Amino acid sequence: MRARLLIAAALVAALPLSFSGPAQAHQSDKPRIIVSQDGEVDDMDSFIRFLYYANEFDIEGIVYSSSRYHWAGDGATVAPYRWTGTAWVNEYIDLYAKLYPNLRRHASGYPTPAKLRSLYKIGNVSNVSEMSQVTEGSRLIEQRILADEPGPLYIQSWGGLNTTARALKSIQEKYQGSSRWPALQRKISEKVVIYNILNQDATLDDYIKPNWPDLKIVDNQSQFWSFAYLWTRQVPASLQYALKAPYMEENFLTGHGKLLERYRTYRDGKPTPGDDENNRWRPDQNLTYAVHDFISEGDSPSFLYLLDFNGLRSSEDPTYGGWGGRFAPNASGWIDTSDINPATEAADRTYPQTRWVADLQNDFAARADWGVSARYRDANHNPRASVREGVDLRVSPGRKVTLHGRGSDPDGDRLSYRWWQYTDADSYAGALDLDISNRSNISFTVPADAVHGDTIHLIFEVTDGGTPALKRYQRVILTVR
Structure with missing residues (x-):
């Protein structure tokens, strides 16, 4: 079943199954999304880009989860691992607030900083795959899943899926066994679409797929690497200029405000407190990357996929392809697939993403200009x-x-x-x-x-x-x- 059919099913479903109070009128036709991230360096960079595109979405949650790469510990038996803390999200929103007046001059729909802060919740972060605790983050996801609003709800997994799994389990525990459970589970499976970046904990395979077999997963297991740490091995040489230091410095790192000053690049001398094992920031590292080369935004494809303002229509059907990659149907929904790379004339698992890299970098560069241009005529549109x-x-x-x-x-x-x-x-x-x-x-x-x-x-x-x-x-x- 294609994504367009999923959308149609969600829109026409008439059964009143909201358990979160009276339904509220849905005023936006923008994609409804929840961002779930784990605080890795590339999550931080993806979040910066996301803020510049925040006007394109109906953002319903920003949730901090753990992953196999980062967790907070429980203060007793579980020690923290590469934990970067939870304060940086609000710090980035504070820096977005400085850009907000300018961004609004260039495009409508940017959410207020206060709105974004109200949507930020801490989920299940104490350990990898931890989903036994009900958290503020899991409650938010549960409420938004149950809200009687039209259209799909896209849950983006930039880290582990454990907080989303906890939300689904809370719904299952409350309603399984009741007469309304089959219809509720069916409606939720029609509504929720998970965009999964890698498998960053065990909850997708151990809980979500066995208990919610009809929930749709857009599964990016390999294409994201072309926009992540190993991009020099994936992106065609003719397109790599848009990720190298001169482009990064001119378009993002210099003269574009305090938020982009926080954007991480290779060997930039900007450590990430708590993540001491990630030494890519150290200028003395013997790396093949130049100082200020692009480092990683491996999670950005999850929201780039939904940017249908560009006319590629990728969210209508994952097989179409667009800025967030291209996918083929599988038993759980869709899995990333290959395009023919014209440079090699061979099927390339990452080319569905890399073919757009210069276009999407230029698009972001224009928005970076918006943030520091108080007059419409001083930036490109x-x-x-x-x-x-x-x-x-x-x-x-x-x-x-x-x-x-x-x-x-x-x-x-x-x-x-x-x-x-x-x-x-x-x-x-x-x-x-x-x-x-x-x-x-x-x-x-x-x-x-x-x-x-x-x-x-x-x-x-x-x-x-x-x-x-x-x-x-x-x-x-x-x-x-």
């Missing part, structure tokens, strides 16, 4: 893209098709256009002969061997002439009838 014929089209084999793309730019920048076929996302096994020459329109003939139900994904790409150069896309899906 994304162009717009649309296709006259629509984005979901039915076509017949042998038929000639012409598509008319359109672009506009709020800053008046000159625009360039590109059409391309995302063959890895297609179910049709072949390439179109596209008539393109840097124009906004394309023509092609639907292949004669295309059969009923085949899909072909075309991406219309608009790039502005601003600094940094920004893109918007429009994905058009052709379905053969």
